[in-house]
Every structure is written in C-alpha cells, then in structure tokens.
C-alpha cells in the first residue's frame with residue numbers, strides 16, 4: 498500500500514477522486530510485467546499505453562539512455578544540432594516509405610499532430626494557395642489534446658467542453674464503423690469502402706480550393722480499434738490527389754510494429770503525404786514524437802532565401818539527445834529482433850483468441866488488426882461506460898492490465914508476446930465479462 502500523498506498530482510485522463518480512493522500505483526516494470534506498490538506482479542496487456550511493444554526496461558534501450566544522459570544531457574535545439582538527432586532522422590527515413598525524406602521532431606503525439614496541421618497550411622501558402630487553410634478530420638478520430646488535434650479529432654468527450662473554442666475552419670468526414678454491417682470482421686472489414694466518399698461531400702460543400710489537409714489514423718486506436726474497410730484508404734488517397742488535398746496519416750499508434758510493419762502506410766499499401774509518429778519511436782522510454790514529410794512537401798516549405806528560418810515552429814526539446822538515443826536504440830532493437838515479422842507471426846494467434854470471446858456476455862463486436870484488438874460491449878442502460886470500466890478493474894484485480902474506452906475494451910499486447918501470455922490476457926477478459934452484469 499502506498500503511503501505517498503496522492504492529492505497534489507492531477508492525473509491525466511483519470512477519474513482522480515475515484516482513483517485516489519482505490520489507487521493503482523505502479524512501482525517498477527521488467528519485460529512483460531509491472532510490479533505495483535503492493536508488490537503484486539501484473540501482466541501488461543496494453544504494452545504501456547500502446548507504447549512499449551518491446552517490453553519494459555529493455556536492457557539495450559536502458560543502456561543507451563544511461564550513456565547519453567551522462568554524455569550530452571541537453572543540446573540547444575534552435576540553430577544548433579547534435580549527432581543523435583541527425584542519426585535518428587536518417588534511421589527513420591531508411592525504413593519509411595521511399596517518398597519520405599525529412600523528419601521534424603516533437604515531444605508527443607499531440608505535438609506531432611499540431612505540427613503536421615501547421616505544416617499543411619504553410620505548405621499551401623508557400624505554393625501560392627494561401628486559401629487552403631481548412632482542415633478535415635474524421636468522427637471518432639483521436640489526434641491528441643492540443644487545440645489543432647482536438648479540433649480535427651472526433652471523440653465527443655474530448656470535444657464537448659471545448660466546443661466553442663475549437664480552431665475555425667475544421668470539418669469531419671464520417672467514421673468507418675457500422676455494427677450492423679461489419680461486426681466481428683477479422684482484420685479489415687469488406688463492407689464500407691464507400692464511406693471514403695464522404696470526403697467528396699465536404700469538397701463539394703467547402704470547395705477544394707479552401708482545403709489544406711485530411712488527417713486520419715490508418716487504424717483508429719483510441720476510439721476503440723476501428724479498422725479501415727478494404728479499399729477505403731486507397732479511395733481517400735485518390736480523392737485527396739484529385740483535389741490537391743494533403744493526406745496526413747496519424748501513425749502515433751500504428752507506426753513501429755503495432756500492425757506488423759514499420760509504418761501502417763506500408764502494411765495498408767497507401768502512401769500519405771505526411772506521417773505523424775510517437776509512442777513506439779522510443780518504446781515509450783523517453784517522450785518523443787516526429788513528423789515525416791515527403792520531399793515535395795519539404796521543398797515547397799523551404800522555398801525561401803537560404804539564411805531565413807523556413808518554418809517558425811519548433812520545441813525546446815525537439816530532437817532531445819536522450820530521447821534521440823532512446824529512439825536509435827529502439828529502432829536497432831526492432832531490427833535485431835525482427836520485430837515487425839514477429840508481430841505478423843503472432844497476430845493470427847491473437848486474432849483467433851480474441852474472436853473466441855464472441856459468445857461471451859455483453860459482446861456486440863470484436864475488431865482486430867495486427868496486435869490491436871477491440872471488444873465492444875453493450876452499454877448498461879443509464880450508465881454508459883460502466884461495464885467497460887468494471888471489466889478493466891476486474892482484470893486489474895486478477896493481475897492483468899488492459900484498457901477501456903467507455904464500453905470498448907482495447908488490447909495492445911507486446912510484439913514478442915508468448916501464446917501463453919495472450920491466452921492469459923484473453924482468459925482474464927473472459928472471466929471479467931462473465932462476472933459483470
């Protein structure tokens with residue numbers, strides 16, 4: 498039991514008062530397990546927060562961070578550089594789709610999203626199309642919590658309170674989920690390609706000459722694992738091309754192995770113009786995000802006299818040396834451990850086990866892609882979200898960490914999970930579902 502005063506820390510995306518009455522405090526982590534403040538061992542079924550696919554406290558990443566912090570703890574980020582950031586950018590580009598040539602570093606996924614949105618607007622202006630400022634997101638999308646990402650995001654709870662102060666000139670295409678048409682699809686649903694045509698509706702409404710970019714997650718994570726229908730992303734790409742709209746893939750979850758490739762763009766066979774990443778870039782060890790752009794985007798944005806700053810944007814901690822060292826070690830591990838192949842090798846087992854929950858109480862849909870899994874429950878009348886939270890708490894009590902978004906349970910197992918671990922996670926969820934009313 499912790500004796501620490503829990504009150505001063507206002508925890509993010511947490512029911513603070515309920516939490517502090519019954520805290521779940523983690524003390525250490527190793528490999529696939531946390532140890533909590535009571536000394537209990539917990540199997541992490543969520544890989545951190547979609548972050549830590551290689552496992553906790555990976556010795557090679559820990560060593561790289563320790564060495565870096567003792568060598569160059571910080572380096573002024575503006576008008577100066579250090580080798581680790583340059584090396585990391587080069588390593589990222591080496592595994593990105595071939596058109597991508599430049600990397601801008603941020604500290605989080607939220608900052609990456611806002612950076613990408615700002616770049617899109619600046620890109621069109623630099624090309625003489627300064628009217629193209631409108632940004633299009635998607636219902637149920639999640640692009641972090643800063644003003645830009647929140648505005649293009651489409652999760653009601655995150656938007657509700659801030660509705661009057663969203664950035665102007667934003668619209669949303671409809672989301673891709675339909676229980677009646679695609680429930681219990683394994684991998685990509687075969688129904689729903691036509692949902693991409695909603696972008697044409699917005700082009701007709703606003704006119705393409707006003708639209709800068711469309712931002713979507715290739716597979717929506719935070720809203721409860723919404724997998725794109727077959728052909729859907731291709732159609733978005735075609736429509737963006739037709740109308741000169743930049744396509745941004747927010748790959749904060751899908752990049753670096755989660756769906757069995759370095760980038761979701763590669764796995765899904767659709768190449769956007771800008772990609773945002775974070776989480777798996779450093780295995781969650783040190784905060785870091787990044788925005789990757791195609792050479793054509795970079796060239797347009799840097800078309801000014803050489804001595805001028807091309808983009809008035811950046812963070813004190815952009816390309817932070819310790820984060821960059823963590824990133825380099827992480828990418829090396831992905832390579833050494835053939836992580837992306839490893840994911841493809843176990844995703845089938847994960848899919849089979851996950852879908853075995855179909856007949857369990859309350860379950861109305863199961864969705865999966867790569868090592869992302871979603872189990873949607875019917876809501877209890879009058880208390881939406883209660884079942885999901887109870888399932889989460891029951892799993893925690895049984896020593897397994899999962900996550901719920903309302904009544905959708907999400908699973909994000911380690912890239913190197915064993916079959917026994919996957920079975921334990923699924924069995925624990927099964928018992929939780931049977932136990933709740």
Ligand SMILES: Cc1ncc(COP(=O)(O)O)c(C=O)c1O
Pocket residue numbers: 604605606607608610639640641642714718719747748749750775776
């Ligand atoms: C797709 C996507 N974009 C952006 C973010 C925000 O990232 P961060 O919490 O690092 O700001 C997340 C976080 O889950 C995400 O899933």
